[in-house]
Amino acid sequence: MLVGAFALAHTPQLIARPDTEDRDLVLRVHAAFARVKARLAALRPDALAVIAGDHVEAFFLDAVPALAVYVGRECAGTFGPYEYRFEIDEALARAVVEQGIERGFDLFYTQDRRLDYAFFVPLHFTMPEPAPPLVPLHVNVYLPPQPTPRRCYEWGRALGEILGGRPERVALIASGGMSHYPGTERYASPDIEWDRQVLETLQAGRGRELAALTGDELDKTGNVELRTWITLLGAVGDRPADVYCYEPSWHHGNAVVEWRL
Protein backbone atom coordinates (compact mmCIF):
# COMPACT_ATOMS: atom_id res chain seq x y z
CA MET A 1 0.00 0.00 0.00
CA LEU A 2 1.03 3.57 -0.62
CA VAL A 3 1.34 5.53 2.61
CA GLY A 4 3.02 8.77 1.56
CA ALA A 5 4.08 10.82 -1.45
CA PHE A 6 6.65 13.59 -1.67
CA ALA A 7 8.50 15.64 -4.31
CA LEU A 8 11.94 16.76 -3.20
CA ALA A 9 14.56 19.02 -4.77
CA HIS A 10 17.96 17.43 -5.32
CA THR A 11 20.11 20.45 -6.08
CA PRO A 12 23.68 19.29 -5.29
CA GLN A 13 24.49 22.63 -3.67
CA LEU A 14 22.14 21.62 -0.84
CA ILE A 15 24.81 19.12 0.29
CA ALA A 16 27.93 20.85 -1.02
CA ARG A 17 27.49 24.59 -0.74
CA PRO A 18 29.92 26.83 -2.59
CA ASP A 19 29.97 30.50 -1.60
CA THR A 20 27.86 31.34 -4.65
CA GLU A 21 24.84 29.92 -2.78
CA ASP A 22 22.75 31.79 -0.22
CA ARG A 23 23.34 29.91 3.05
CA ASP A 24 20.03 30.97 4.59
CA LEU A 25 18.14 29.68 1.56
CA VAL A 26 19.97 26.35 1.77
CA LEU A 27 19.08 26.08 5.48
CA ARG A 28 15.41 26.83 4.77
CA VAL A 29 15.30 23.93 2.31
CA HIS A 30 17.04 21.75 4.92
CA ALA A 31 14.30 22.70 7.40
CA ALA A 32 11.64 21.56 4.92
CA PHE A 33 13.57 18.31 4.43
CA ALA A 34 13.59 17.83 8.23
CA ARG A 35 9.80 18.06 8.24
CA VAL A 36 9.68 15.38 5.54
CA LYS A 37 12.03 13.18 7.56
CA ALA A 38 9.71 13.44 10.57
CA ARG A 39 6.70 12.67 8.39
CA LEU A 40 8.44 9.64 6.91
CA ALA A 41 9.30 8.39 10.39
CA ALA A 42 5.64 8.74 11.41
CA LEU A 43 4.44 6.92 8.28
CA ARG A 44 6.63 3.89 9.14
CA PRO A 45 7.29 2.84 5.53
CA ASP A 46 8.63 -0.65 4.83
CA ALA A 47 10.22 0.70 1.64
CA LEU A 48 10.85 3.95 -0.22
CA ALA A 49 10.12 3.96 -3.95
CA VAL A 50 12.26 6.80 -5.33
CA ILE A 51 11.59 8.11 -8.83
CA ALA A 52 14.62 10.04 -10.10
CA GLY A 53 16.23 11.10 -13.35
CA ASP A 54 19.81 9.89 -13.61
CA HIS A 55 22.22 12.70 -14.57
CA VAL A 56 24.06 10.74 -17.27
CA GLU A 57 25.88 8.83 -14.53
CA ALA A 58 24.34 5.33 -14.52
CA PHE A 59 23.09 5.59 -18.09
CA PHE A 60 25.30 7.11 -20.80
CA LEU A 61 24.64 7.10 -24.54
CA ASP A 62 25.65 3.45 -24.89
CA ALA A 63 22.26 2.46 -23.46
CA VAL A 64 19.45 4.95 -22.81
CA PRO A 65 16.44 3.46 -21.03
CA ALA A 66 13.29 5.58 -20.88
CA LEU A 67 12.05 3.93 -17.67
CA ALA A 68 14.19 1.67 -15.51
CA VAL A 69 13.92 -0.24 -12.25
CA TYR A 70 16.88 -1.16 -10.06
CA VAL A 71 16.35 -4.81 -9.09
CA GLY A 72 19.53 -5.75 -7.25
CA ARG A 73 20.41 -6.56 -3.66
CA GLU A 74 21.77 -3.10 -3.03
CA CYS A 75 22.81 0.06 -4.82
CA ALA A 76 25.56 2.55 -4.16
CA GLY A 77 27.48 5.58 -5.31
CA THR A 78 29.53 8.52 -4.12
CA PHE A 79 29.03 12.26 -3.89
CA GLY A 80 31.88 14.47 -2.76
CA PRO A 81 33.26 12.92 0.43
CA TYR A 82 30.15 10.81 1.01
CA GLU A 83 29.73 7.16 0.08
CA TYR A 84 26.16 5.93 -0.06
CA ARG A 85 24.97 2.35 0.02
CA PHE A 86 21.34 1.36 0.19
CA GLU A 87 19.59 -1.97 0.45
CA ILE A 88 17.05 -2.61 -2.31
CA ASP A 89 13.71 -4.25 -1.50
CA GLU A 90 14.34 -6.92 -4.09
CA ALA A 91 10.95 -8.61 -3.84
CA LEU A 92 9.11 -5.32 -4.21
CA ALA A 93 11.37 -4.09 -7.03
CA ARG A 94 10.88 -7.37 -8.85
CA ALA A 95 7.11 -7.12 -8.46
CA VAL A 96 7.25 -3.59 -9.93
CA VAL A 97 9.20 -4.67 -13.00
CA GLU A 98 7.23 -7.89 -13.55
CA GLN A 99 3.80 -6.35 -13.07
CA GLY A 100 4.84 -3.24 -14.98
CA ILE A 101 5.75 -5.35 -17.99
CA GLU A 102 2.50 -7.30 -17.66
CA ARG A 103 0.69 -3.98 -17.84
CA GLY A 104 2.44 -3.06 -21.09
CA PHE A 105 5.35 -0.91 -19.87
CA ASP A 106 8.53 -2.21 -21.49
CA LEU A 107 10.73 -1.50 -18.50
CA PHE A 108 14.50 -1.68 -18.49
CA TYR A 109 15.97 -3.19 -15.34
CA THR A 110 19.44 -3.22 -13.89
CA GLN A 111 21.11 -5.17 -11.12
CA ASP A 112 24.39 -3.31 -11.24
CA ARG A 113 24.17 0.39 -12.12
CA ARG A 114 25.25 3.20 -9.82
CA LEU A 115 22.99 5.77 -8.30
CA ASP A 116 23.74 9.48 -8.52
CA TYR A 117 22.92 12.60 -6.57
CA ALA A 118 19.34 12.61 -7.82
CA PHE A 119 18.90 9.83 -5.26
CA PHE A 120 21.49 10.91 -2.69
CA VAL A 121 20.46 14.50 -2.00
CA PRO A 122 16.85 13.84 -0.92
CA LEU A 123 17.80 10.67 0.99
CA HIS A 124 20.76 12.39 2.69
CA PHE A 125 18.30 14.71 4.42
CA THR A 126 15.05 12.74 4.69
CA MET A 127 15.95 9.06 5.21
CA PRO A 128 14.21 7.90 8.41
CA GLU A 129 16.03 5.70 10.91
CA PRO A 130 16.39 2.78 10.68
CA ALA A 131 16.65 3.18 6.90
CA PRO A 132 14.00 1.26 4.95
CA PRO A 133 15.13 -0.41 1.72
CA LEU A 134 14.63 1.33 -1.63
CA VAL A 135 13.01 0.66 -4.94
CA PRO A 136 15.01 3.04 -7.19
CA LEU A 137 13.14 4.01 -10.35
CA HIS A 138 14.78 5.90 -13.19
CA VAL A 139 13.02 8.17 -15.69
CA ASN A 140 15.13 9.51 -18.56
CA VAL A 141 15.05 13.29 -18.31
CA TYR A 142 18.34 14.50 -19.86
CA LEU A 143 18.91 12.38 -23.00
CA PRO A 144 16.39 13.20 -25.75
CA PRO A 145 14.03 11.89 -26.81
CA GLN A 146 12.67 11.51 -23.28
CA PRO A 147 9.37 9.79 -22.44
CA THR A 148 6.39 12.10 -22.88
CA PRO A 149 4.71 13.59 -19.82
CA ARG A 150 1.61 11.56 -20.68
CA ARG A 151 3.60 8.34 -20.72
CA CYS A 152 5.18 9.25 -17.38
CA TYR A 153 1.74 9.88 -15.92
CA GLU A 154 0.43 6.56 -17.22
CA TRP A 155 3.45 4.73 -15.84
CA GLY A 156 2.90 6.44 -12.51
CA ARG A 157 -0.74 5.36 -12.47
CA ALA A 158 0.32 1.74 -13.09
CA LEU A 159 3.06 2.06 -10.48
CA GLY A 160 0.53 3.35 -7.94
CA GLU A 161 -1.77 0.41 -8.65
CA ILE A 162 1.09 -2.08 -8.37
CA LEU A 163 2.36 -0.63 -5.08
CA GLY A 164 -1.20 -0.20 -3.83
CA GLY A 165 -1.79 -3.92 -4.25
CA ARG A 166 1.25 -4.91 -2.21
CA PRO A 167 1.31 -5.65 1.55
CA GLU A 168 4.35 -3.40 2.18
CA ARG A 169 3.86 0.15 3.39
CA VAL A 170 5.52 2.20 0.63
CA ALA A 171 6.35 5.90 0.53
CA LEU A 172 6.80 7.36 -2.92
CA ILE A 173 9.38 10.08 -3.54
CA ALA A 174 9.85 12.05 -6.76
CA SER A 175 13.30 13.61 -6.91
CA GLY A 176 14.22 16.73 -8.87
CA GLY A 177 12.89 19.99 -10.21
CA MET A 178 11.90 22.63 -10.45
CA SER A 179 13.18 25.05 -13.11
CA HIS A 180 16.91 24.94 -13.83
CA TYR A 181 19.07 24.86 -16.95
CA PRO A 182 22.45 23.30 -16.10
CA GLY A 183 25.02 23.75 -18.84
CA THR A 184 23.03 26.21 -20.89
CA GLU A 185 23.10 29.96 -21.35
CA ARG A 186 19.91 30.21 -19.28
CA TYR A 187 21.54 28.77 -16.16
CA ALA A 188 21.15 32.02 -14.23
CA SER A 189 17.52 32.57 -15.27
CA PRO A 190 15.25 29.83 -13.92
CA ASP A 191 11.58 30.19 -14.89
CA ILE A 192 10.24 30.98 -11.43
CA GLU A 193 6.86 32.22 -12.65
CA TRP A 194 6.19 28.96 -14.46
CA ASP A 195 7.17 27.01 -11.35
CA ARG A 196 4.73 29.02 -9.23
CA GLN A 197 1.91 28.35 -11.68
CA VAL A 198 2.63 24.62 -11.53
CA LEU A 199 2.61 24.70 -7.73
CA GLU A 200 -0.74 26.52 -7.73
CA THR A 201 -2.14 23.87 -10.07
CA LEU A 202 -0.90 21.15 -7.73
CA GLN A 203 -2.19 22.89 -4.60
CA ALA A 204 -5.59 23.10 -6.28
CA GLY A 205 -5.57 19.33 -6.77
CA ARG A 206 -5.33 19.47 -10.55
CA GLY A 207 -2.23 17.33 -10.97
CA ARG A 208 -3.57 15.49 -13.98
CA GLU A 209 -3.20 18.70 -16.02
CA LEU A 210 0.56 18.18 -15.99
CA ALA A 211 0.12 15.03 -18.06
CA ALA A 212 -0.96 17.28 -20.93
CA LEU A 213 2.32 19.22 -20.98
CA THR A 214 4.67 18.59 -23.88
CA GLY A 215 8.33 17.71 -23.83
CA ASP A 216 9.00 21.05 -25.53
CA GLU A 217 7.31 22.95 -22.69
CA LEU A 218 9.38 21.10 -20.10
CA ASP A 219 12.60 21.83 -21.98
CA LYS A 220 11.66 25.48 -22.54
CA THR A 221 10.87 26.10 -18.86
CA GLY A 222 13.90 24.25 -17.48
CA ASN A 223 11.69 21.51 -16.14
CA VAL A 224 12.85 18.35 -17.91
CA GLU A 225 13.06 16.76 -14.45
CA LEU A 226 9.38 17.42 -13.77
CA ARG A 227 8.82 14.03 -15.45
CA THR A 228 9.57 12.43 -12.07
CA TRP A 229 6.84 14.52 -10.43
CA ILE A 230 4.41 13.73 -13.25
CA THR A 231 5.12 10.02 -12.74
CA LEU A 232 4.30 10.44 -9.04
CA LEU A 233 1.13 12.36 -9.92
CA GLY A 234 -0.09 9.38 -11.90
CA ALA A 235 0.11 7.40 -8.66
CA VAL A 236 -1.41 9.97 -6.29
CA GLY A 237 -4.11 11.35 -8.59
CA ASP A 238 -5.73 14.73 -7.99
CA ARG A 239 -5.04 15.05 -4.29
CA PRO A 240 -4.05 18.61 -3.36
CA ALA A 241 -0.36 19.22 -2.78
CA ASP A 242 0.99 20.61 0.49
CA VAL A 243 3.92 22.84 -0.51
CA TYR A 244 6.45 22.83 2.36
CA CYS A 245 8.67 25.32 0.58
CA TYR A 246 9.50 26.90 -2.75
CA GLU A 247 12.92 28.53 -2.57
CA PRO A 248 14.18 29.78 -5.91
CA SER A 249 17.92 30.42 -5.94
CA TRP A 250 19.72 32.32 -8.70
CA HIS A 251 19.76 29.11 -10.77
CA HIS A 252 17.25 26.63 -9.35
CA GLY A 253 13.66 26.44 -8.12
CA ASN A 254 13.95 24.31 -4.97
CA ALA A 255 10.63 22.77 -3.94
CA VAL A 256 9.59 20.38 -1.18
CA VAL A 257 6.04 19.05 -1.50
CA GLU A 258 3.82 16.41 0.09
CA TRP A 259 0.62 14.78 -1.11
CA ARG A 260 -1.32 13.31 1.84
CA LEU A 261 -2.77 9.94 0.93
Add this chain to the structure above:
Amino acid sequence: MSAVTPGAHYPFPPASAYRLNRCLFALKSDAAFRQSFQQDATRAMTEAGLSDQQQKLVLARDRDALVAAGAHPYLVFMADLRLRMDRSAFEYF
Protein backbone atom coordinates in the same frame (compact mmCIF):
# COMPACT_ATOMS: atom_id res chain seq x y z
CA MET B 1 4.51 17.51 -30.11
CA SER B 2 8.00 16.26 -30.81
CA ALA B 3 10.10 15.99 -27.68
CA VAL B 4 13.12 17.10 -29.70
CA THR B 5 12.89 20.51 -31.27
CA PRO B 6 15.60 22.56 -32.94
CA GLY B 7 16.74 25.14 -30.41
CA ALA B 8 15.99 22.94 -27.40
CA HIS B 9 18.18 23.44 -24.35
CA TYR B 10 18.95 19.72 -24.44
CA PRO B 11 19.07 18.60 -28.08
CA PHE B 12 19.58 15.06 -29.33
CA PRO B 13 23.28 14.14 -29.09
CA PRO B 14 24.30 13.15 -32.65
CA ALA B 15 26.34 10.02 -33.23
CA SER B 16 29.10 12.16 -34.75
CA ALA B 17 29.72 13.47 -31.23
CA TYR B 18 29.63 10.09 -29.47
CA ARG B 19 33.33 9.97 -28.64
CA LEU B 20 33.31 13.63 -27.65
CA ASN B 21 30.42 13.00 -25.27
CA ARG B 22 32.09 9.83 -23.98
CA CYS B 23 35.21 11.87 -23.20
CA LEU B 24 33.14 14.52 -21.36
CA PHE B 25 31.28 11.76 -19.49
CA ALA B 26 34.62 10.26 -18.42
CA LEU B 27 35.90 13.68 -17.28
CA LYS B 28 32.73 14.00 -15.18
CA SER B 29 32.56 10.49 -13.75
CA ASP B 30 35.88 8.64 -14.11
CA ALA B 31 38.56 9.89 -11.70
CA ALA B 32 41.30 7.85 -13.43
CA PHE B 33 40.52 9.37 -16.83
CA ARG B 34 40.31 12.84 -15.30
CA GLN B 35 43.77 12.35 -13.80
CA SER B 36 45.25 11.16 -17.10
CA PHE B 37 43.66 14.15 -18.83
CA GLN B 38 45.18 16.51 -16.30
CA GLN B 39 48.60 14.93 -16.86
CA ASP B 40 48.45 14.92 -20.67
CA ALA B 41 45.20 16.13 -22.17
CA THR B 42 46.17 15.60 -25.80
CA ARG B 43 47.26 12.04 -25.19
CA ALA B 44 44.12 11.23 -23.15
CA MET B 45 41.84 12.68 -25.83
CA THR B 46 43.72 10.95 -28.66
CA GLU B 47 43.37 7.63 -26.88
CA ALA B 48 39.68 8.42 -26.42
CA GLY B 49 39.39 8.77 -30.20
CA LEU B 50 38.62 12.48 -30.45
CA SER B 51 39.34 14.28 -33.72
CA ASP B 52 41.80 17.17 -33.78
CA GLN B 53 38.91 19.61 -34.04
CA GLN B 54 37.09 18.06 -31.07
CA GLN B 55 40.29 18.20 -29.02
CA LYS B 56 40.66 21.90 -29.78
CA LEU B 57 37.12 22.58 -28.58
CA VAL B 58 37.66 20.68 -25.33
CA LEU B 59 40.96 22.44 -24.64
CA ALA B 60 39.38 25.84 -25.34
CA ARG B 61 36.50 25.02 -22.92
CA ASP B 62 34.25 26.74 -25.45
CA ARG B 63 30.76 25.68 -24.36
CA ASP B 64 28.83 27.09 -27.30
CA ALA B 65 31.21 25.56 -29.84
CA LEU B 66 31.16 22.22 -28.02
CA VAL B 67 27.36 22.16 -27.95
CA ALA B 68 27.26 23.16 -31.63
CA ALA B 69 29.51 20.16 -32.30
CA GLY B 70 26.98 17.87 -30.60
CA ALA B 71 28.27 17.81 -27.03
CA HIS B 72 25.55 17.43 -24.40
CA PRO B 73 25.30 20.72 -22.43
CA TYR B 74 25.06 18.97 -19.07
CA LEU B 75 28.20 16.94 -19.78
CA VAL B 76 30.09 20.07 -20.88
CA PHE B 77 29.02 21.80 -17.66
CA MET B 78 29.91 18.93 -15.33
CA ALA B 79 33.20 18.02 -17.03
CA ASP B 80 34.35 21.60 -16.67
CA LEU B 81 33.13 21.76 -13.06
CA ARG B 82 34.94 18.54 -12.08
CA LEU B 83 38.18 19.71 -13.67
CA ARG B 84 38.01 22.95 -11.69
CA MET B 85 36.52 21.54 -8.51
CA ASP B 86 38.30 22.03 -5.24
CA ARG B 87 36.52 20.17 -2.45
CA SER B 88 37.75 22.60 0.16
CA ALA B 89 35.70 25.31 -1.51
CA PHE B 90 32.45 23.73 -0.31
CA GLU B 91 30.57 23.67 2.94
CA TYR B 92 29.38 20.08 3.30
CA PHE B 93 26.19 19.27 5.17
